[in-house]
């Protein structure tokens with residue numbers, strides 16, 4: 001068990017690409033810490049630097065308070081599970097899981113004990129004599145996790161370990177890894193580009209963009225209180241709808257195709273914005289058919305024409321344009337709306353977000 005501290009970390013590759021700019025983070029002992037962001041944002045680079053697989057341009061990495069910048073990877077007491085977790089095909093599950101330990105000249109009895117303990121937790125006990133080709137995809141992935149577990153590391157590093165699995169298996173492994181974390185209580189740092197994976201697994205999540213930390217928070221707070229428009233758009237599926245416009249003298253937000261009376265609490269915030277301009281954000285689940293909004297406090301009704309209706313099991317997503325903004329609204333699966341139908345929609349006034357028109361930072365009253 002260990003904490004990981006990252007201070008002012010910078011990574012510039014020899015070709016001049018700056019993958020990380022001045023990143024500072026603290027991973028507490030026992031946390032399930034997720035690094036999430038779009039492809040190329042620097043998350044793998046950061047993980048590989050913690051593992052010691054990538055040189056540090058400047059800044060420090062500390063594990064349990066000890067600076068490890070110059071400690072070779074094998075002495076860092078971290079174990080990494082990769083996306084391409086190639087197992088040795090000619091070795092059994094036992095052989096694969098024990099390989100690193102044999103290399104470290106750990107006594108045979110202890111190796112057997114560690115492999116069997118990990119296999120039991122991962123429900124691989126009856127497969128120890130099998131070769132990888134005789135295992136399912138999920139079992140192979142578990143062997144890859146087991147290979148890291150037997151090393152009994154202070155920190156587990158996962159680099160997109162589920163991206164090669166099909167959707168159903170990914171879901172199952174997501175639950176298994178979360179369960180494993182609860183059981184082992186070891187610090188885990190997990191990289192993914194998939195915000196749903198991040199939201200369901202992480203105790204805390206770091207959102208990265210272009211090598212810069214955007215927000216570090218719990219899944220709930222990232223969703224409820226995004227620090228900026230990027231986080232608001234990245235977390236949540238389907239994504240938040242955005243409207244660029246300005247507040248007129250009547251406290252009405254005007255954007256192409258949209259005139260919407262905003263609640264007083266949001267309208268007041270425009271006072272500090274240049275030219276009373278701003279970006280209003282509303283999640284698909286906070287747009288309603290006025291008839292179904294119940295006693296929600298709603299902003300003015302807007303007439304739209306449905307473009308697409310997408311049933312997704314328990315819900316359906318209805319897409320339409322408001323001005324230039326292509327919007328999504330979440331409704332119940334039993335909706336009778338069809339493409340081409342004109343409908344009225346309204347926003348849940350209490351859930352409207354506001355962002356700075358130039359910086360994208362969230363504008364709040366707090």
Ligand code: ADP
Pocket residue numbers: 013014015017018019037038039040041042043044045046
């Ligand atoms: P992510 O894991 O978020 O997809 P990476 O950490 O792999 O992103 O990459 C971050 C940035 O650094 C990208 O622009 C990528 O092209 C660049 N990069 C990654 N590895 C190297 C390398 N070995 N040499 C040069 N540039 C690299």
